[in-house]
Amino acid sequence: MSHSNEEDIYQEHILDHYEDPYHRGHCDHATHAHEDDNPLCGDVIHVELRISSQGRVDEAWFDGEGCCISQASASMLMERIEGKSVEEVKQFSADDMLKLFGARLTPNRQKCCLLSWRVVQAAMHSPVGDESARDESGATSASKPAQFGGPDLGEES
Amino acid sequence: MATAPSLPLDAESLRRDFPILATRIHGDKPLVYLDNAATTQRPRQVIQTLVDAYENRYANVHRGIHWLSEQSTDLYEEARESVRRFINAERRHEVIFTTGCTASINLVARSWGDQNVRAGDEILLTIMEHHSNIVPWQQLAQRTGCRIRFAPIDSQGRLQVEQFEALLNERTRLVALAAVSNVLGTINPVESLIAAAHRAGAVVLVDAAQSVPHEPTDVRRWDADFVAFSGHKMLGPSGVGILYGRERLLEAMPPFLGGGSMIRRVTVDGFEPGDLPARFEAGTPPIVPALGLTSAIEYLESVGLEKIHRYEQLLAERAHELLEAEGDIRFLGPPPEFKAGIVSFTVDGIHAHDVAQVLDRQGVAIRAGHHCAMPLHKQLGVVASNRASFYFYNTLEEVELLAAGLRELKRVFRRR
Numbered sequence: 001m002s003h004s005n006e007e008d009i010y011q012e013h014i015l016d017h018y019e020d021p022y023h024r025g026h027c028d029h030a031t032h033a034h035e036d037d038n039p040l041c042g043d044v045i046h047v048e049l050r051i052s053s054q055g056r057v058d059e060a061w062f063d064g065e066g067c068c069i070s071q072a073s074a075s076m077l078m079e080r081i082e083g084k085s086v087e088e089v090k091q092f093s094a095d096d097m098l099k100l101f102g103a104r105l106t107p108n109r110q111k112c113c114l115l116s117w118r119v120v121q122a123a124m125h126s127p128v129g130d131e132s133a134r135d136e137s138g139a140t141s142a143s144k145p146a147q148f149g150g151p152d153l154g155e156e157s
Numbered sequence: 158m159a160t161a162p163s164l165p166l167d168a169e170s171l172r173r174d175f176p177i178l179a180t181r182i183h184g185d186k187p188l189v190y191l192d193n194a195a196t197t198q199r200p201r202q203v204i205q206t207l208v209d210a211y212e213n214r215y216a217n218v219h220r221g222i223h224w225l226s227e228q229s230t231d232l233y234e235e236a237r238e239s240v241r242r243f244i245n246a247e248r249r250h251e252v253i254f255t256t257g258c259t260a261s262i263n264l265v266a267r268s269w270g271d272q273n274v275r276a277g278d279e280i281l282l283t284i285m286e287h288h289s290n291i292v293p294w295q296q297l298a299q300r301t302g303c304r305i306r307f308a309p310i311d312s313q314g315r316l317q318v319e320q321f322e323a324l325l326n327e328r329t330r331l332v333a334l335a336a337v338s339n340v341l342g343t344i345n346p347v348e349s350l351i352a353a354a355h356r357a358g359a360v361v362l363v364d365a366a367q368s369v370p371h372e373p374t375d376v377r378r379w380d381a382d383f384v385a386f387s388g389h390k391m392l393g394p395s396g397v398g399i400l401y402g403r404e405r406l407l408e409a410m411p412p413f414l415g416g417g418s419m420i421r422r423v424t425v426d427g428f429e430p431g432d433l434p435a436r437f438e439a440g441t442p443p444i445v446p447a448l449g450l451t452s453a454i455e456y457l458e459s460v461g462l463e464k465i466h467r468y469e470q471l472l473a474e475r476a477h478e479l480l481e482a483e484g485d486i487r488f489l490g491p492p493p494e495f496k497a498g499i500v501s502f503t504v505d506g507i508h509a510h511d512v513a514q515v516l517d518r519q520g521v522a523i524r525a526g527h528h529c530a531m532p533l534h535k536q537l538g539v540v541a542s543n544r545a546s547f548y549f550y551n552t553l554e555e556v557e558l559l560a561a562g563l564r565e566l567k568r569v570f571r572r573r
C-alpha cells in the first residue's frame with residue numbers, strides 16, 4: 001500500500017494509541033467529569049479529570065467505546081492536557097485537536113476526532129463534588145448539553 | 158472475464174451502460190459500488206432522457222395552452238401511466254408523484270392519518286422499519302394520542318408472523334411495513350400480512366423502497382392500500398417518488414399540501430380541492446425526474462425484474478460464503494434464501510466506521526452506521542453496522558473484492 005502518511009488514518013502512531021491507549025480507565029479523586037456520545041456512530045467518551053486548587057490538570061483519564069479515531073484521539077488528548085493549566089486547555093481549539101491527531105480527516109470523521117475534545121471542554125465546567133449530579137457510575141450526568149461553541153456532532157450526515 | 162453461462166443476466170455488459178461505474182479512485186482502484194440500498198446509479202439511457210427533456214420538451218405541466226406545455230404535460234402523464242403499468246395499479250390516478258418515499262409516507266400520515274386516527278387507536282409497525290416509516294407515525298401519535306406498536310423479529314431477523322398477527326386487534330387502524338428491510342434484507346410475506354391486517358379491519362401501507370427496484374411489484378396481488386417508493390433507488394433521478402393509493406381511500410382524503418394545481422377553484426373565502434391525482438400534487442411537480450423514472454422503468458423491464466431478483470440473491474449468497482470464510486463476522490439478517498441483495502454485518506472488535514474506511518481505501522463503497530434504523534439496531538444490540546447492498550450491475554468479482562478488503566482490514570488492525 002502506498003499512501004502518504006498524512007492521508008493514512010490508520011498510521012502506526014494512531015493505531016498505537018488505539019490499541020494501547022494512554023490513561024484509559026478511572027481517575028482516582030477526580031474533580032471534574034463529563035460524558036457524551038455521537039449518535040451517528042455510537043461513539044461514547046467519558047472523561048475524568050483531577051484539577052488542582054491551582055487550576056492545573058494533574059490527571060486526565062478517559063473511557064469509552066467506538067471507532068479507532070474517536071478512541072485514539074481521546075488517548076492523545078489525555079496525554080496532551082496533563083500538566084496544562086485550565087486556561088491552556090480551554091484555549092486548546094478544535095483546530096488544535098485536529099492538528100494533534102495528525103492524519104487528514106473528512107468532515108464526518110472529524111466529528112469522531114472532536115468528540116473527546118468536546119467532552120474535555122464540557123468536563124472543565126462539570127465538577128463532580130455535587131453528589132446529586134452523579135449517577136451510579138460516579139459520572140456526572142451527560143444529559144446536559146455542553147455549553148461552548150464548536151461543531152455540532154449530533155447530526156446524521 | 159467471461160460470465161458463467163448459468164447466471165441469470167450478464168452484469169459485465171449491462172455495466173457498460175453506467176458511466177459512473179467505470180470510475181477509478183484512490184490511485185487506480187476500480188470503484189466497487191456496493192451502496193445500492195442508499196441509492197443506485199443511472200444508465201446513459203436515463204441520463205439521456207433528462208438531457209432530451211431539458212433540451213427539447215420542457216415547460217411547466219397542466220398550465221400552458223402553448224405547444225411546449227402540452228408536450229411536457231403529455232410526457233408527464235405518460236410517465237404516470239408507465240408507473241401504473243409497472244406496479245399493476247388499476248387506475249392511473251391512483252399513482253401520485255411525490256418527491257420520494259419519505260414524502261409519500263408523510264402524505265399518508267398527514268392526510269389519511271389526521272382524518273382517520275384518534276386517541277386510543279393503534280398503528281402497527283415492525284421493528285425493522287426505516288426511520289421514514291417510523292417518525293411520521295410518531296408525529297401522528299403526538300398529534301392524535303394514538304399508540305404505536307412494533308411487531309418483533311426472530312433471532313435470524315425474520316418477522317415473527319404469529320406475533321404480528323397477535324398484535325392486530327379492533328383498535329388497529331393502520332399497519333405500515335417494509336416489503337424488504339433496508340438493513341436485514343429480509344423479504345416480508347407482504348401478501349399474507351396484508352390479508353391478516355385487512356381481516357382485523359386495518360388499512361395497510363407498504364414501504365416498498367427496497368422491493369420495487371429489485372423484484373416485480375403487483376399492488377393488486379398484494380391488495381395494498383398504500384405503497385410508497387423512491388425513484389433514485391431504481392436507476393431514476395432523486396427528487397421523484399411514488400405514492401400508490403387505492404382510489405376509494407384517496408377520494409376520501411383531504412389534500413395535504415396546498416397550492417397551485419391541487420384546487421378546482423379558489424376564492425377569497427376558500428378553495429375547492431381538485432380531483433385525483435392533482436389534489437395531492439400541489440405546486441410544480443418533479444417534472445423531469447418523473448420522465449427519468451419512466452426511462453428507468455423501461456430499462457429495468459428490458460433487463461427483467463425476475464432475473465434481477467435471482468441474480469442479486471446469487472450475489473448475496475456468494476457474499477455470505479466469502480465473508481463467512483474470512484471469520485470474525487456476524488451477519489445481521491437471515492440466510493440468503495430469505496432475503497434480497499443486502500448483506501449487513503459487523504466485524505468482531507472493529508467499529509463499523511473503521512471497516513468502511515479501510516474498505517474505501519480499497520475502492521469498495523459500503524455503508525456504515527445505523528442506516529436510518531436505530532430501533533432495529535438497538536434491538537440487535539449493535540450501535541452501528543456495515544452494509545453491502547447489490548444491484549444487477551454488480552459482479553461476482555466485486556463480491557471477491559469486498560472479501561479481499563476485509564482481509565486488508567485485519568492486516569491493518571494487526572489481528573491474528
Ligand SMILES: Cc1ncc(COP(=O)(O)O)c(C=O)c1O
Pocket residue numbers: 194195257258259260287289290335337338339364366367387529
Ligand atoms: C426501507 C426504506 N424506506 C424508506 C426510505 C426513504 O427513502 P427516501 O430517502 O428516498 O425518501 C429508504 C431509503 O433510505 C428505505 O430504505
